[in-house]
Amino acid sequence: MANITASVYTSHVPAIGVAIDQGRTQEPYWQPLFQGYEFSRMWMQDNTPDVIFLVYNDHATAFSLDIIPTFAIGCAAEFKPADEGWGPRPVPVVKGHPQLAAHIAQSVIQQDFDLTIVNRMEVDHGLTVPLSLMCGQPQQWPCAVIPFAVNVVQYPVPSGRRCFELGRAIRRAIESFDLPLKVQIWGTGGMSHQLQGARAGLINKEFDNLFLDKLIADPEAAAMIPHIDYVREAGSEGIELVMWLIARGAMSDVKSGSDVVGGQPPKVVHRFYHVPASNTAVGHLILENK
Ligand code: DHB
Ligand code: FE
Numbered sequence: 691m692a693n694i695t696a697s698v699y700t701s702h703v704p705a706i707g708v709a710i711d712q713g714r715t716q717e718p719y720w721q722p723l724f725q726g727y728e729f730s731r732m733w734m735q736d737n738t739p740d741v742i743f744l745v746y747n748d749h750a751t752a753f754s755l756d757i758i759p760t761f762a763i764g765c766a767a768e769f770k771p772a773d774e775g776w777g778p779r780p781v782p783v784v785k786g787h788p789q790l791a792a793h794i795a796q797s798v799i800q801q802d803f804d805l806t807i808v809n810r811m812e813v814d815h816g817l818t819v820p821l822s823l824m825c826g827q828p829q830q831w832p833c834a835v836i837p838f839a840v841n842v843v844q845y846p847v848p849s850g851r852r853c854f855e856l857g858r859a860i861r862r863a864i865e866s867f868d869l870p871l872k873v874q875i876w877g878t879g880g881m882s883h884q885l886q887g888a889r890a891g892l893i894n895k896e897f898d899n900l901f902l903d904k905l906i907a908d909p910e911a912a913a914m915i916p917h918i919d920y921v922r923e924a925g926s927e928g929i930e931l932v933m934w935l936i937a938r939g940a941m942s943d944v945k946s947g948s949d950v951v952g953g954q955p956p957k958v959v960h961r962f963y964h965v966p967a968s969n970t971a972v973g974h975l976i977l978e979n980k
Pocket of ligand 1: 749883
């Protein structure tokens with residue numbers, strides 16, 4: 691059986707990708723940020739999974755206002771880095787895992803979640819920046835990646851509670867796949883930031899750190915945070931944090947009925963918080979299942 695070994699949480703600021711691609715990570719502005727991910731890159735080398743189930747949001751790159759899927763699962767064999775206006779990032783093509791992705795689609799849809807099945811898609815900074823932060827600049831990404839796109843751009847967006855429940859369903863799906871794959875689940879985006887309007891530049895360190903505390907120790911409570919609180923407290927783009935709840939809901943301490951039992955709380959192997967990166971507060975966690 692496949693199983694979830696760990697979950698990783700990280701912001702996805704596009705300027706971080708530019709700093710990596712242009713060799714500027716040791717500049718004074720960026721050095722403290724990248725220092726916070728040094729441990730993570732070593733951890734990733736020692737704990738390379740077979741597959742990353744990567745929860746992220748597309749920023750009107752693959753999807754536009756023409757089609758707005760709430761939850762979309764990438765079932766293709768590969769996903770090319772998108773051109774977001776300055777040419778595609780010079781990073782490897784993302785190799786998918788069509789077999790596991792199709793199984794997860796089947797299982798999660800039968801657990802009553804509506805997923806859009808995507809057989810061709812380019813991936814933007816929401817997916818490639820977290821991979822760069824965790825894996826550096828390899829010739830090939832170290833494992834297969836299943837992109838899972840969540841609409842947090844155009845309202846109505848899914849609630850944190852629904853995202854958490856979806857995480858539980860994804861765990862059931864992964865644990866019912868009959869190849870012995872090691873899978874990590876990543877929740878990306880956040881933390882507090884607002885890119886437009888009168889409050890552009892908003893950062894809320896207190897909210898962010900309380901969110902990290904809650905996500906670690908009381909994820910059920912984190913899942914109950916209503917939309918309006920993210921927007922008020924963490925800014926309009928702070929709503930990206932609901933995606934972290936999908937990853938947290940898939941961890942093995944989260945109980946769900948009789949078939950998904952609650953295990954030990956996860957081990958916090960790394961926690962990092964840094965302001966600023968562009969307009970964004972950067973948060974990062976690595977949680978291992980015991
Ligand atoms: C920034 C952050 C984001 O999450 C994003 O998608 C685009 C830009 C920023 O801080 O610049
Ligand atoms: Fe974003």
